[in-house]
Amino acid sequence: MIRISLRQLEVFVAVCNAGSTTAAAPVVSLSKSATSAAINELESLLNTRLFDRVGKRLVLNGFGETLLPQARQLLSTASQIEQQFNTANPAIQLGLRISSSTTIGTYYLPRLLSRFSTTNSLPTPSVHIANTAEVIAKVSGFDADFGLIEGHCTNPDLFVEPWFKDELVVICAPTYPLNQLGRKLTFKELRAARWLLREGGSGTRESVESALIPHLNTLVCAGEFSNSESIKQAALVGLGLACLSRAVVADFLALGKLVELQTTLPPLFRNFYILTRPERTMLPHARQFLDFCRNMNH
Structure with a gap:
């Protein structure tokens, strides 16, 4: 006989995510006392403390850390079951x-x-866009069918699959002084330049540093930005150089708003990766689209 409930696990995960019963209570639509009671009941049924009580704080202990990924997996599976048989909203059925x-x-x-979608029935997709670190957390926490990332992943719970190579180019505004030299830029000149970079935790930041630092030793940061579009605009007004995916800057290059600098650097590429959680059971359309991505000629 199963004694623990999905509701208790839902409260447990909410407390882990929020950090306290007070913060978790509105997430699960319960009072603080009811949230605390659900945690106490779960611990009683398991005959195990899942949190250490430190003053008024709940600190996840080793037993709680063991339960957390299992609880997330069960809740994810239950959510998939509800969606699969949700006739009230067939758009998300699969x-x-x-x-x-x-x-x-x-x-x-x-x-x-x-x-x-041109050859397959595509259910309404829910796409979460964030930096690589957040994508890893989403897939690890069973909050996504799979992840697509631009940086490395060392999370032991995830299967990391090389996807395809993306070309990086060094760009600047046409009026930027280094573009006026009319020749390939040397490592010394690039080393002294000011660079527009993504924030820490970004796959693009990691890839740019991996591609450039072996040749330049260091990058002088002219500014950190949370997305590539901001970097494009900053380069456009002459704030510095940038190293971005050719796909990101293709429109501005075609219009002449930005220029690709000629340098003594070798061709620059980075790997894209697919992330999956082996324990996650994907619904048919998710699996079909993932296979499509794997086989797509980019």
Whole structure:
């Protein structure tokens, strides 16, 4: 006989995410006392403390850390079951939840969804776009069918699959002084330049540093930005150089708003990756779209 309930697990995960019963209570539509009672009942049924009580704080202990991914998996499966048989909203009957890092989600994923929909029935997709670190957390927490990232992932709970190579180019405004030299820029000149970079945790930031630092040793930061569009605009007004995906700057290059600098650097590429959680059971359309992405000629 199963004694623990999905509701108790839902409250447990909410408390873990929010950090306290007070913060978790509105998330699960319960009072603080009812939230605390649900945690106490779960611990009683398991005959195990899941949190250490430190003053008024609840600190997840080793037993709680063991339960957390299992609870998330069960809640994810239950949610999928509800969606699959939700006749009131057939648009999400088969569901499709994707978490993607910024460049892929903005410049590649819409095209892939469009191509897929021309020959397949595509349920309404829910696309979460964030930096690589957040995508890893989403897939690890069973909040996405799969993830598409631009940086490395070392999370042992996830299967990391190389996807395809993306070309990086060094760009600036046409009027930028380094563009006026009319020749290939040397490592010394690039080393002294000011660079427009993504924020820490971004796959683009990681990829740019991996591509450039072995040759330049360091990058002088002229500003950190939370998305590539902001970097494009900053480069456009002459704030510095940028190293971005060719897909990101193709429109501005074609219009002459930005120029691709000629340098003594070798061709620059980075890997894109697919993230999956092996324990997650995907619904048919999610699996079908994932296979489509794997086999797509980009």
